[in-house]
Amino acid sequence: MFLVTGATGSLGRRIVRQLRDQGKSVRAFVRLTSNYEELEDRGAEIFIGDLKQDKDIAKACQGVKYIISSHGSGSNAQALDYRANIELIDCAKENQVEHFVFISVLGVDRGYQDSATFKAKREVEKYLMKSGLNYTILRPSGFANNLLPLAERFRETGIYLLIGDPQHRSSIVSTDDLATIAIASVETSAAKNRIFAVGGPNILTREDIPRIFARLFNKEPIIINPPLALFDGLRSGLGLINPQLQKSLGTLRTLLAHEFFCTAEEIALLEFTFNMQMESLESFLLRYLGSN
Template sequence: MPALLEFEEAAMFSAEIQCMFLVTGATGGLGRRIVRQLREQNLPVRAFVRLNARYSELEQRGAEIFVGNLLNDRDIEKACRGVRVVISAHGANATGEGDAQSIDYRANIELIDQAKAQGAEHFVFTSVLGADRGYEDAPVFKAKREVEKYLQQQADGLGYTILRPSGFASNLLPLAERFRQTGIYLLIGEPQNRTSIVSTDDLARIAVASASLDAARNRVFNIGGPEALSRDQIPKIFGRIFNREPIIINPPLLLFDGLRGAVGLVSPSVSESLGTLRALLANEYLVTPAEVALLETTFGFQPESLEHFLRRCLGI
């Protein structure tokens, strides 16, 4: 009988290991939400975190904490052991270390190689809307696109889902809190440029579901919210939420370019990294109604509006 119990316990342990999820960027705005949703479904998840990150919430939710560095290949190899699904939710800005070359490109290539080598079944990659537009001066966009192409080449041995989200709604929460205090909103560049801002909780839900849906296997999804918002509509939404008239400060993109040029004289690498921000400020990031309908059909829910997301997260 004891031997039988040992066998059953070993089998249960093996089954748990086989369905293990690995989430990189687990303490970021997206990664933290992915871990929460996995644990709410009682799914085992290994959260890849840095030692100086705030990860106690993830641990309390039952996530396995893996402390490591995405710049270290050995750490990536160890983190991928026994993993069935990898969800890449990290980025150079979120990690606070490295750059687009090392974090957005090389670390993801190593993750893909290790996932495939260790028998993982699926890789969910968080790219960016517009990665395929060929922005030469935007390192993160270029890195994401090269990872997309590499991942698609591995489809014979590793299933994938590539998510190309527009701007994260959660990135606006600090701006909303600042607006609550001051009523001021800084809008650099063209106010009429539009974007389909995505609820970060919706994106996390899609990332988790992508691992088990046949309809999401080996697919690329452009992901955004239900509205095409001009950039000057965002402070108006803030104004409605906090019941105050927004004070919009709108410097031209030309001023940003001048400051970037001055920074380049002192630190060319920082100036280069600002190319990604410029691409974000200068262009529109929209999903079409057909793409929104595809998301609803594939993942079975209607996307959340920006105002609803903000009111929910701010408790208003």
């Protein structure tokens, strides 16, 4: 039995789908307000709970062999990115879980202080490594599925909003590939007690993304490129009205201000360890959106 948290998120949903396609038992941790009907139809065991409630986590962990922590935090990094994962790790130990897969984030070890999410995930990594559990920590770059709505908007308008330095590099990862790796980690001996950077096979600059859209949809891109200083100004203005919102934008600001890409050596290690070829962003978009 796999326990998957964040089971209705973009990554968690894909993990549950793949597990069920492989005929494996999976318990999907979901909120009552989320859309989990598809997962239930696929044969997943639905566990309705709240990751901010320790008793719900304790119940969800009973009788599971593997845990894949794939939930996000929204605007509550303290409760969800940090506290819920610490409780999951403790309950995994109590229930003698055989392997714990934690979805972290690329760059988590760089000490970015403006992002509560980065700080929380790094502390969880350290706690997991000291826990005595068998683990795999995956540090993905940006998720390819996050670009789907941007691509659809580009197809309609030809407009692409690019905030910050167009030359900053990224390694957008196929969200389907990340799900495959998360599942395979529990049975891959070379992934035991290891940390992997996870990205796509190509290092892309930010301005490469609208060019990919342009090729897919045969449409000349109109790139709007406001400076990061404009975002900072808007964030500061919002902080006068809502200081909590200003803080919650710290992770987005971190992502906009820095590069997040995997080296060729990191991708080669990933492909060798999991015996797979990572999918390019262009291939991912073509699969989901086709072309014009």
